[in-house]
Amino acid sequence: MPKASSPRCLVCGKEFEGGGSICPTCAEKIRGEAVGEQKKIHEAGRKEQKKYGIPEDKKG
16 A cells, blocks of 8 residues: 655645645745735835825824
8 A cells, every 4th residue: 555645735845744835945035924924015105104194003
């Protein structure tokens, strides 16, 4: 009977242990990129608000 292989990551193609379809390393990289994009969007919004004289939100 053939041995069941570990799942392969859909991003990098490496075999990894555990559930899911993306290995922990790739998942962490993707999460970091998403946070970086979110910060860029937030900063661009703050610049637009300042440009038009809208008061800055004190929450974040």
